[in-house]
Amino acid sequence: MTPDILCIGSVLWDIIGRSDVHMERGSDVGGHIRRHPGGVALNIAMAARAYGMTPALLSCVGRDAEGDELVAALSRLGLITDTLYRSEDLPTDVYMAVEGANGLIAAIADAHSLERVGDKILRPLDALGFDGPIALDGNLTEDLLARIAADPRFAQADLRLAPASPGKADRLMPFLGHGSATLYVNLEEAGLLLHAPQPNAPAAAEALRARGLHRALVTDGPRMAACVHPGGLVARRPRAVMVTRVTGAGDTFMAAHIAAEVQGADPETALERALEAAAIYVSSDSY
Template sequence: MTPDILCIGSVLWDIIGRSNAHMQKGSDVPGRITRIPGGVALNIAMAAKAYGMTPALLSVVGRDAEGDELVAALDRLGLVTDTLYRSEDLPTDVYMAIEGGNGLIAAIADAHSLEAAGDKVLRPLHGLGFTGPIVVDGNLTQDLLAGIAVDPRFTGTDLRIAPASPGKAERLLPFLVHDSATLYVNLEEANLLLHAPQPDTMTAAEALRAHGLYRALVTDGPNPAACAHPGGTVKIQPRNVMVTRVTGAGDTFMAAHIAAEASGADPDAALKRALEAAATYVSGDTY
């Protein structure tokens, strides 16, 4: 298969515990526990595949039983996996989260193998001659992200940047002056990058772009989302839905936006499609 989108970053197992009960520290409630393929780069790739694209994964997966099982699952999903770095001595990464009726309670991301692999995950880029969108997620090390921001292989490419979490948002600072990068963040992450609180997503998106960034998309849960791009700024109110899950919602938003643009959608239509996809996802209408 010939890929039309590259996804660089975390590819791992997600272990998610969900309950409809509102939870707090020390809560012990009934619910469901699932293990599914996950990670920011992989979540975006799986969603992009559902929208008709052909994603290739650039990441590290161990040559352990968990890694073999994960790669087999990804092959069945129709993703390009021969671009993965399969490590003999690094275990397959894992993410664990607890979600209640009041949202995400706690999460731990064990992406130590991705960090240890470093630029080995970029080896497939040599001679690839790829010209489509390239997704980069914030689970990569700060040094590797800074390197990608100035790497001539990425100059002028359609870079799409996703933070792994608010705690890793500041790793993306080198991309704020990248003239071909699109940054996808929520308002909290935007505030961390700007080192100043912004009143709304439109103000935050325009402030991010003012640094020299090509384009910025900023979301804020049920509040209006904004996209600041070379032609101006678009702001759209998302559909109101009952939230049943949150892990992976931002990745779904990003993949839907990329796929919409690949099909020729303008900035307004692409943002609308992305918000609708995220609303459908968090409501649990589709899996």
């Protein structure tokens, strides 16, 4: 298969505990615990595949039982996995989260293997000769992200950036002046990158553009979302839904937006399709 999108970043197992009751610190409640393939880069790849794209994964997966099982599952999903770096001595990474009726309660991302292998995950790039969209997530180290931002191979690339979490948003600072990067963030992450809280998504998107970013898409839960681009600003409010899950919603939004643009959608239509995809995702009961 020939890829039409590269997804660079975390590929791991998600362990998600969900309960339909309101939770606080110290809560001990009944619910469901599931394990499934996850990680920001992988979530984007799986969603892009669902929208008809053919993603290739650039990440680190261990040569342990968990890694073999994960790669087999991804191959069955139609993802290109022979671009993965398989480590002989590092374990497959894992993410664990607890969600209640009131949203995400806590999460821990153990992406230490990805961080330790560094630029080894980029080795397939030269052989691929790729010129399509490249989704890049903030689980990579600050050093590697800074090198990618300055790497001539990425100077004209259609980079699509996801911070992975608010705690890693600052890792994407080197891309604020990149000439062709598109940043996907929520309002909190935008505020962290701008070092100041933002009143709403349109204002945050405009502020990111003013900092030199090529394009920015900012979401704010059920409130207005915005896309700022060289031609102007588009803002839309997502439709109201009953939220049953949150982990992976931003990745679904990003993948749907990329797929819409690859199919020729204009900025307004692409934003609308991405918001609808996220609404369907967060209101779904499936694991």
